[in-house]
Amino acid sequence: MSTLSVDHLLGIKYLQPQDIALIFQTADQFKEVINRPIKKVPSLRDITVANIFFENSTRTKLSFELAQKRLSADVISFSAAQSSVKKGETLLDTVNNILAMKVDMVVMRHSYAGAAHFLAKHVNARIINAGDGAHEHPTQGLLDSYSIREKLGEVGGKKVVIVGDILHSRVALSNIFALKMLGAEVKVCGPSSLIPKFIESLGVTVETDLRKALEWCDVANMLRVQNERMDFSYFPNSREYAMRYGINKELLESLSKEIVIMHPGPINRGVEITSEVADSGQSIILNQVENGVAIRMAVIYLLAEKIR
Amino acid sequence: MSHKLLLNGKEIEVILNRLACQLLEKHGDFSNTVLIGIQPRGAFLAERISALLQNEYQVKNLKTGLLDITFFRDDFRRHNKSLEANQTQIDFLVEDKKVVFIDDVLFTGRSIRAALTAIQSFGRPAVIELLVLIDRRFSRDLPIQPDYRGRQVDAINNERVIVSWGSDSTENAVYLKRTQTEL
Numbered sequence: 001m002s003t004l005s006v007d008h009l010l011g012i013k014y015l016q017p018q019d020i021a022l023i024f025q026t027a028d029q030f031k032e033v034i035n036r037p038i039k040k041v042p043s044l045r046d047i048t049v050a051n052i053f054f055e056n057s058t059r060t061k062l063s064f065e066l067a068q069k070r071l072s073a074d075v076i077s078f079s080a081a082q083s084s085v086k087k088g089e090t091l092l093d094t095v096n097n098i099l100a101m102k103v104d105m106v107v108m109r110h111s112y113a114g115a116a117h118f119l120a121k122h123v124n125a126r127i128i129n130a131g132d133g134a135h136e137h138p139t140q141g142l143l144d145s146y147s148i149r150e151k152l153g154e155v156g157g158k159k160v161v162i163v164g165d166i167l168h169s170r171v172a173l174s175n176i177f178a179l180k181m182l183g184a185e186v187k188v189c190g191p192s193s194l195i196p197k198f199i200e201s202l203g204v205t206v207e208t209d210l211r212k213a214l215e216w217c218d219v220a221n222m223l224r225v226q227n228e229r230m231d232f233s234y235f236p237n238s239r240e241y242a243m244r245y246g247i248n249k250e251l252l253e254s255l256s257k258e259i260v261i262m263h264p265g266p267i268n269r270g271v272e273i274t275s276e277v278a279d280s281g282q283s284i285i286l287n288q289v290e291n292g293v294a295i296r297m298a299v300i301y302l303l304a305e306k307i308r
Numbered sequence: 309m310s311h312k313l314l315l316n317g318k319e320i321e322v323i324l325n326r327l328a329c330q331l332l333e334k335h336g337d338f339s340n341t342v343l344i345g346i347q348p349r350g351a352f353l354a355e356r357i358s359a360l361l362q363n364e365y366q367v368k369n370l371k372t373g374l375l376d377i378t379f380f381r382d383d384f385r386r387h388n389k390s391l392e393a394n395q396t397q398i399d400f401l402v403e404d405k406k407v408v409f410i411d412d413v414l415f416t417g418r419s420i421r422a423a424l425t426a427i428q429s430f431g432r433p434a435v436i437e438l439l440v441l442i443d444r445r446f447s448r449d450l451p452i453q454p455d456y457r458g459r460q461v462d463a464i465n466n467e468r469v470i471v472s473w474g475s476d477s478t479e480n481a482v483y484l485k486r487t488q489t490e491l
Contacts, residue, residue, distance in 0.1 A: 002390070003390045025393070026393055028395075029376065029379075029393040029394070029396070032395070033396075033429075036429045036430065037401070037430065037431065038428065039429075041380060042379070042380060042425065043380075043381075043384050044384075301379075304384075304385065305385060305390055307385060308385065
């Protein structure tokens with residue numbers, strides 16, 4: 001059997017299609033494990049993982065921690081707010097100090113694109129990128145495609161529209177890379193101020209009319225408007241955004257076919273999607289969260305295999 | 309590299325029938341017993357024995373499951389080959405049940421050690437027994453012995469016992485395969 005072609009998970013861009021197949025195949029087995037009465041396996045009992053979050057996170061951090069604990073790894077976690085980073089320590093010093101405590105793997109979220117690459121080049125540990133600026137969020141890209149595969153049987157040939165703030169979204173970029181690699185057709189939809197200029201070079205099409213995009217697609221992945229990354233106004237106000245780019249029940253029911261609704265969370269209820277849509281039978285938002293643990297277990301397990 | 313035939317299809321059929329009868333003698337109507345095939349190589353044997361018990365010996369409501377031990381193995385990161393995960397399919401609890409593990413070849417005993425740990429995720433069995441088609445003597449790393457064995461085989465280190473299941477029972481065979489490198 002093959003192993004992953006990479007030593008770190010820095011982005012979907014650096015993976016091969018067979019890597020994604022291997023991750024999905026392994027995640028299938030972990031999904032069965034996390035639905036057992038006892039949800040734990042001893043594979044990583046001699047591995048220590050550090051979760052370093054320089055940016056806020058709730059579900060990604062919890063999901064990674066749970067995945068590590070279910071694999072029996074020893075886990076240390078910290079957020080930048082409580083660390084010596086505030087005292088002026090550099091990224092490399094922080095991480096090297098952690099590694100001196102014999103840590104084998106680092107899961108890092110950082111607000112700068114490329115932070116995970118930098119780490120992978122300079123430290124001797126497996127690195128998993130849990131989000132670097134507006135660049136990539138590979139485990140989210142993987143779990144979104146995995147959830148589509150679970151719901152629709154396969155990803156190849158499916159039409160997926162990613163709606164919202166594409167410009168600031170690392171989720172969008174990782175999703176585009178994963179979906180294209182698996183053979184899906186991808187469209188992005190949002191106000192033109194939030195669509196990056198050369199996005200078509202990634203092989204996706206652009207649509208600014210939400211209804212047209214929804215009529216076209218099998219799956220709509222609704223992204224959160226990232227107010228924290230916006231240094232000025234990209235659209236007049238969130239009410240107008242909700243009117244033009246939000247999905248409500250009426251819009252969903254007026255479509256000619258039933259589409260699948262996804263959201264990477266956290267949801268701004270009433271902005272990207274209304275509560276009725278988020279909690280409807282067409283939404284697989286909570287399945288995404290459950291699959292997130294299985295996917296992260298698979299990624300950690302497969303990378304840990306390379307620690308010798 | 310050479311092959312030596314240890315058992316042909318007919319001999320395997322006779323052995324499977326004997327093993328089924330031994331299980332029947334011990335477990336009666338199987339109301340409190342479940343069969344668990346150890347993935348990947350025990351799955352087919354478990355399926356064959358389960359089919360025999362149900363079709364030839366009219367055992368009703370026989371519960372058969374498949375257990376994957378990949379994540380419980382003790383050679384993760386110590387092996388040059390990567391470990392491929394297989395499907396676990398146990399849709400019943402084993403709490404207070406008599407469990408019969410089924411595998412094709414018993415060699416070092418390490419897979420069975422992993423299976424003993426893995427099965428605990430599904431409850432606390434009353435008893436665990438082990439059925440193997442081939443028991444390789446003098447090769448155990450752990451104090452594990454089968455309760456039901458098809459055939460005992462003496463094999464040296466650079467020999468492998470291969471159980472090959474064909475589409476038809478006459479194509480089934482057990483070989484002794486000599487390899488150049490020591491395993």
